[in-house]
Amino acid sequence: MSNFLKVALFSLFIIGIYTLYSVKIIPPITPEAPPKEEASAEPVTVEELIALGEQVYNGKGACALCHSPVAGRAPLLENAAVIAEDRMKDKNYKGKAASAEEYLYESLAEPSAFVVPGFGLAGTNDTVSPMPAVQASAIGLSEIEIKAVVAYLQHLSGVEVTVKPEGDGTPGEVKSK
Amino acid sequence: MESRLKRIFFTAALAAFPLLFLLPDIFSGCCAFAAETARAFGPAPILSPGDYPKVTGVNPRMFIWMAAQMHLWFAAFVLAVPIFVLLLEIAGVIKKDKRYDKVAYEFLRVSLTAYSITAITGGLLLLGLIVFYPDLMKYLSGIFGPTMLLYALFFFVESAALYLYYYGWKPMSAGNLKWAHIGVGLILNASGTTLMFIANAWVTFMMTPAGVDIAGVFDGNIWHAVRNHLWGPMNLHRFIANIAYGGSIVAAYAAYRFLGAKGSDEKAHYDWMGYTANLVAIGALLPLPFAGYWLTAEIYAYSQQMGITLMGGLFAWLFIIQAVLIGALFLAANYYLWCGFKRGVNGERYYKYVKYIAFVIAATFLVWFTPHTLILTPEEASSLGGQYHPLLGPLGLMPAKNIAVNIMLLFTFLSFLLYRRAHRTPTVKWARIGTAIEAALFTAAIANIIWLGVYYGYFTNSVYKVASSVPQVATTLFVIVACLVIEYFMHRKAEVSELKWGSVPDRSQYALFLIAVSFTWLMGLMGFVRSAIRQHWHVYSVMRDNSPDAFTPSIAYAAKTVSIGTIIFMAIIAFIFWLSHIGQESGAGDE
Numbered sequence: 001m002s003n004f005l006k007v008a009l010f011s012l013f014i015i016g017i018y019t020l021y022s023v024k025i026i027p028p029i030t031p032e033a034p035p036k037e038e039a040s041a042e043p044v045t046v047e048e049l050i051a052l053g054e055q056v057y058n059g060k061g062a063c064a065l066c067h068s069p070v071a072g073r074a075p076l077l078e079n080a081a082v083i084a085e086d087r088m089k090d091k092n093y094k095g096k097a098a099s100a101e102e103y104l105y106e107s108l109a110e111p112s113a114f115v116v117p118g119f120g121l122a123g124t125n126d127t128v129s130p131m132p133a134v135q136a137s138a139i140g141l142s143e144i145e146i147k148a149v150v151a152y153l154q155h156l157s158g159v160e161v162t163v164k165p166e167g168d169g170t171p172g173e174v175k176s177k
Numbered sequence: 178m179e180s181r182l183k184r185i186f187f188t189a190a191l192a193a194f195p196l197l198f199l200l201p202d203i204f205s206g207c208c209a210f211a212a213e214t215a216r217a218f219g220p221a222p223i224l225s226p227g228d229y230p231k232v233t234g235v236n237p238r239m240f241i242w243m244a245a246q247m248h249l250w251f252a253a254f255v256l257a258v259p260i261f262v263l264l265l266e267i268a269g270v271i272k273k274d275k276r277y278d279k280v281a282y283e284f285l286r287v288s289l290t291a292y293s294i295t296a297i298t299g300g301l302l303l304l305g306l307i308v309f310y311p312d313l314m315k316y317l318s319g320i321f322g323p324t325m326l327l328y329a330l331f332f333f334v335e336s337a338a339l340y341l342y343y344y345g346w347k348p349m350s351a352g353n354l355k356w357a358h359i360g361v362g363l364i365l366n367a368s369g370t371t372l373m374f375i376a377n378a379w380v381t382f383m384m385t386p387a388g389v390d391i392a393g394v395f396d397g398n399i400w401h402a403v404r405n406h407l408w409g410p411m412n413l414h415r416f417i418a419n420i421a422y423g424g425s426i427v428a429a430y431a432a433y434r435f436l437g438a439k440g441s442d443e444k445a446h447y448d449w450m451g452y453t454a455n456l457v458a459i460g461a462l463l464p465l466p467f468a469g470y471w472l473t474a475e476i477y478a479y480s481q482q483m484g485i486t487l488m489g490g491l492f493a494w495l496f497i498i499q500a501v502l503i504g505a506l507f508l509a510a511n512y513y514l515w516c517g518f519k520r521g522v523n524g525e526r527y528y529k530y531v532k533y534i535a536f537v538i539a540a541t542f543l544v545w546f547t548p549h550t551l552i553l554t555p556e557e558a559s560s561l562g563g564q565y566h567p568l569l570g571p572l573g574l575m576p577a578k579n580i581a582v583n584i585m586l587l588f589t590f591l592s593f594l595l596y597r598r599a600h601r602t603p604t605v606k607w608a609r610i611g612t613a614i615e616a617a618l619f620t621a622a623i624a625n626i627i628w629l630g631v632y633y634g635y636f637t638n639s640v641y642k643v644a645s646s647v648p649q650v651a652t653t654l655f656v657i658v659a660c661l662v663i664e665y666f667m668h669r670k671a672e673v674s675e676l677k678w679g680s681v682p683d684r685s686q687y688a689l690f691l692i693a694v695s696f697t698w699l700m701g702l703m704g705f706v707r708s709a710i711r712q713h714w715h716v717y718s719v720m721r722d723n724s725p726d727a728f729t730p731s732i733a734y735a736a737k738t739v740s741i742g743t744i745i746f747m748a749i750i751a752f753i754f755w756l757s758h759i760g761q762e763s764g765a766g767d768e
Contacts, residue, residue: 003436022736031729034713
């Protein structure tokens with residue numbers, strides 16, 4: 001057998017092994033389709049608002065990517081609305097919220113207003129949060145989506161949901177990227 | 178006639194040399210010009226599927242994917258080869274050894290044909306983008322227009338320098354002309370690397386846009402857009418990776434010629450060429466993981482979401498494939514070195530260590546490709562008590578992988594040290610102490626790497642987990658540098674026997690083929706993930722991809738595409754090698 005043939009067969013064999021490994025051994029995961037630009041109907045009830053919040057929390061907002069016991073990259077939020085008052089009294093709090101609802105909203109829109117100790121950006125002594133502002137960057141939540149997440153967090157904490165759905169009661173469209 | 182030619186070359190080289198030092202001024206001047214002439218820029222266009230032109234029978238994304246990948250493979254090769262051709266030429270002048278010159282010239286001849294194919298694939302990519310993604314190109318050229326002109330200018334400079342460098346090799350081979358020739362080589366490399374930096378600015382802008390607001394409105398200063406989060410780390414990562422890749426391809430060429438060599442001299446020449454090129458490839462491979470860390474850290478710094486998509490989401494499994502490929506690369510590189518023990522008269526005394534090194538490299542390789550999350554059926558997960566294996570689960574985390582990769586690097590370096598000693602016997606009195614110090618350094622380094630990884634990786638929070646990788650890397654680099662210094666002084670007056678080039682078995686050359694194929698495939702795969710983490714965005718978070726091909730393909734789909742690309746690339750490379758070979762045989766290449 002000529003050297004060329006031997007080398008060609010050897011190279012094809014190596015490529016074949018890598019391909020087979022990637023196709024047959026690695027678990028087949030099909031990525032989700034890109035999110036639709038028209039996200040969801042505008043919620044008209046508190047329940048719809050909470051449902052939208054949960055959907056955004058686990059989907060478009062990508063909150064659960066970090067705020068989960070598995071990831072461990074950010075504080076857990078099961079109790080976020082309950083401990084909000086304590087956070088606002090903390091000496092390191094730099095925000096302007098006057099209520100738990102405002103504090104939660106502020107945490108999403110200005111994450112560095114208060115950084116939970118141990119979760120700050122490296123080298124900033126817990127003064128800067130690594131979390132992006134949710135209305136900007138690739139997350140790009142709309143006003144109603146941010147409010148929906150706040151409602152969902154209140155619901156998750158078992159406190160009264162104080163966020164009110166907006167609109168005239170007619171289902172509309174929430175725009176998002 | 179010849180002296181006139183020499184004068185022309187000399188004058189041209191001297192005239193072009195200052196350009197090298199003017200590059201930063203030219204670039205910043207260009208940016209300043211753009212800033213001064215800033216006009217009102219509009220937001221990034223919002224597209225609908227109808228805005229993407231269609232050509233019957235052509236899948237736009239596949240066309241762009243293939244053209245871009247081919248261009249990157251060839252560009253990596255033609256950017257890397259002149260770097261070590263220049264280094265070899267300088268080494269040849271300093272050591273007064275004609276072998277360096279000969280092998281450098283042969284490297285350059287191989288890359289010359291590849292240069293035109295790089296330009297052709299680059300042209301295909303550009304045409305494809307203009308035809309299939311006109312709005313994206315319009316938006317990008319609205320921001321990067323001046324740098325695109327700069328790209329064209331440097332392309333011209335690089336082409337001129339390359340032809341001058343190649344055709345001037347023999348006319349400028351002695352005296353001052355030789356140094357002028359080296360100057361041309363410097364210009365060639367500086368312009369080639371600048372070309373890559375410019376193109377990197379466009380690519381990284383699409384991933385981590387800067388100098389634009391949320392709507393994509395450009396602030397008018399190109400420097401802001403160029404110096405985005407990933408530009409620096411991408412420049413470094415590609416620069417190093419290109420050298421590793423170029424070395425591997427030339428080593429494969431030498432291996433092929435070794436297998437077909439007719440006499441012992443020819444065999445010895447190609448054995449030496451393969452070894453030298455592979456040394457360059459593996460030498461560049463060693464710091465590559467660290468450049469990769471920086472790149473990934475910057476991705477996280479820009480967007481945690483993007484970072485998590487890369488390392489913890491859909492693409493996490495892709496890094497298991499990457500681990501397999503890099504493990505294969507290290508195993509092959511070590512195997513090649515072990516086969517090379519035979520070249521030295523003392524080589525056999527080190528064979529007894531091979532099985533231990535092989536064991537450690539295999540063990541670290543297994544740790545590296547242990548996944549964290551297992552894909553299980555509900556019954557399997559229930560019997561296991563969750564998605565994570567109680568014993569193997571921790572090995573799936575980054576701290577374990579950092580330990581594995583650092584130890585793998587150290588043991589590869591150990592193979593290299595043993596290889597060097599295969600034909601050297603130290604004569605200094607402190608040789609045994611020197612060896613003991615090296616052994617102590619290795620032992621302490623391994624203990625430190627494991628301690629840093631285990632303590633900070635598993636018993637502190639995630640901030641320290643990531644930060645601990647830096648002292649681990651520093652430990653590895655320290656041992657490499659310290660041992661090289663000790664080796665240098667220990668072997669300064671050593672008894673050196675001549676290496677028996679050409680004495681290695683044919684099977685050792687297949688390790689070089691495996692390295693070249695694995696590098697090519699790996700580059701394709703990592704190119705895919707780099708682009709894919711933008712997901713459904715042309716320009717991340719600024720300009721959405723609304724084409725029918727906006728979906729993210731699965732890893733299996735990407736693997737098949739990369740394999741097809743690799744086969745096409747390898748076929749073209751084989752053709753280029755063949756052309757170079759017949760050119761050499763007919764003597765045309767030496768003219």
